[in-house]
Amino acid sequence: MKLENKVAIVTGAASGMGKAIAEGYAAEGAKVVVSDLNLEGAKQVVEGIVSNGGTAFAIETNVTNDEDLQRLFDETIAQYGKLDILVNNAGIMDGMEPINEIEDARWDKIFAVNTTSVMKSMRLASNLFLEQGHGVIVNNISAGGLYGGRAGGAYTASKHAVVGLTKNTAFMYADKGIRCNGIAPGAVMTNIQSSMTSVSQYGIGRQQLGMALNPRIGQPEEIAKLAIFLGSDDASFVNGQIVTADGGWTTY
Numbered sequence: 001m002k003l004e005n006k007v008a009i010v011t012g013a014a015s016g017m018g019k020a021i022a023e024g025y026a027a028e029g030a031k032v033v034v035s036d037l038n039l040e041g042a043k044q045v046v047e048g049i050v051s052n053g054g055t056a057f058a059i060e061t062n063v064t065n066d067e068d069l070q071r072l073f074d075e076t077i078a079q080y081g082k083l084d085i086l087v088n089n090a091g092i093m094d095g096m097e098p099i100n101e102i103e104d105a106r107w108d109k110i111f112a113v114n115t116t117s118v119m120k121s122m123r124l125a126s127n128l129f130l131e132q133g134h135g136v137i138v139n140n141i142s143a144g145g146l147y148g149g150r151a152g153g154a155y156t157a158s159k160h161a162v163v164g165l166t167k168n169t170a171f172m173y174a175d176k177g178i179r180c181n182g183i184a185p186g187a188v189m190t191n192i193q194s195s196m197t198s199v200s201q202y203g204i205g206r207q208q209l210g211m212a213l214n215p216r217i218g219q220p221e222e223i224a225k226l227a228i229f230l231g232s233d234d235a236s237f238v239n240g241q242i243v244t245a246d247g248g249w250t251t252y
Contacts, residue, residue, distance in 0.1 A: 011090040088138070095203070136179050
């Protein structure tokens, strides 16, 4: 097992890629903290993991709430005694708005979930990792963090910021036994579209131009396999990288 005796937090783990990552980590021997704002969904994921012989617990977490984030890490240490891997997966979409249509409230919400919460989770994890002398961070970022035409301005900017944060963290702690990498999925079959409201018709029209080049939609399990690799010792010499998984979409 690639992750035997490891302890991992996975945020946004009640559905989609987070669910697949949590299940994949558990199947590889990790003890998994299934964190999500949707507690009932998180509990269902845990039930599935446990029924398959894995170890996990569910915790309700609003990643934009400092107290919730602190409790997430405190409960992890209380139940499992350590943390080896942090997977920042929780995220929401914007409404495909170009810059002239972005409202402050939308911008603030997108950055709170997609960027600031990631920074705060990484801050909490890195302090633990520095004490331990080891640790791994995997940020699920999106191809939107590498290119300009995959979403609206707010989402695109929020994900680009996490790319920079990932690379900076990898550099800062490269000699401390801490690795930090990111995944940039293309179009994957998840329910993230449910977070989209007041969609910009102009923006989505522009964004759809690139969709014609997409060879296929990915499955959450395909992203989970990459997250397993990056979280494991198989990736011991991989640090500060953003790995694209999009079926070749961005090669065009």
